[in-house]
Amino acid sequence: MLTLSQKSSVRRHLMYPIAGLYKTSAGGNTLMSGAAGWRFSEAAGFLEYKMNNMNPDEEARLLGYAFGSVDFVGNPPNVGDTATVVLFGGNLGSNIVTLVTTVSSAPTSNTDARLAACQDLASQAGQSSTLAQAGIYAVAPYGVGPFSESKVPLPEVAFVSPVVFSITATATGLLAAQQRNVPELLPPFATLTPGDSQQTKVIYGYLNILDALEAAHAQTSENLDTFKADVWTGRSNEIGLRTSLYRHWQVMLSDFLGTPINQKRRNSDRGHGAMSYA
Secondary structure, three states: OOOHHHHHHHHHHOOOOOOOOOOEOOOOOEOOOOOOOOOOOHHHHHHHHHHHOOOHHHHHHHHOOEEEEEEEEOOOOOOOOEEEEEEEOHHHOOOOEEEEEEOOOOOOOOOOHHHHHHHHHHHHHHOOHHHHHHOOEEEOOOOOOOOOOOOOOOOEEEEEEOOOOEEEEEEOOOOEEEEEEEEEEOOOEEEEOOOOOOOOEEEEOHHHHHHHHHHHHHHHHHHOOOOEEOOEEOOOOHHHHHHHHHHHHHHHHHHHHOOOOOHHHOOOOOOOOOOOOO
C-alpha cells in the first residue's frame, strides 16, 4: 500500500539510488530505450519486496499513521450472521462510515467464514470514497482461502489512517466481532523541532522522523557564521551532531526493515544496518 513517494523516501534514507522506470510497461510498451531503468543489488531487491508486502501495522509504524483493527473470535458463524463496523472521527470529520457484512455460506473443513467477513469489510472500505478522502484504508492480512485455524488464529481486518480515529464493532449470532486494537499512533516517535518551526513537537513514524532530521541539516547553515552572540555561543560541531542523530535513525529504519544501508554509498564512519551483503 506504500505510495511511490513513500517508497522513494525509504530508498533515499537507506541510501539506495533511484529505481527509475521499468523498461516495459504492464501493457507491453517500451518506457525507455538503451540502459534498463531497473537495476539493483540483492539487498535492494529484498527492500522492494518488503515495501510491497508490509503488514498494516508495519506500514503504520513506518509512516507515523494510526492503526486499529477488528477481530472475529469464537466459534464459526452461521449463515445469516452479520457484523457491523462503524468508523468516525479523525479526518472523517462529521462523516460516519458504516460497513456491514453478512455470512453467506456455511463453513467447511478447509474454509472459515470469518475470513470471508474480513475480506468483505476490507473490500467495502476500499470502495468508500469517504474513507479514501480521509486517507483511511483497510486490509484483511489473511485474505480468503483454504486456511485452517492453526494458520489463522485470529481473523482480523486492520484499518490505517493518517490521524487517530474511532471504531465500533457489533455482530449478531455467532459472528463475534470485537475491536482488538483501539486506533492509535504506534512507536517510534521522537521529540523534535522540525523545519523552520520554533515549536518542539512529537513526531511519529520512521519516515517522518528522518525527514525532519534531514531538513534540520539545511537549518544548520543559518548558524555557521555565528560563533558567539551576546551570551549565546553556537556549537561548532552542530552539523556533525545533527548528522550523527540522523545516522542513528537511519540504522533504526534499517533494522526495522531488515535491510542494510547501502554500503556502496556509506562512508566508513557511518552507522550500519541489520545485515551486511557483498
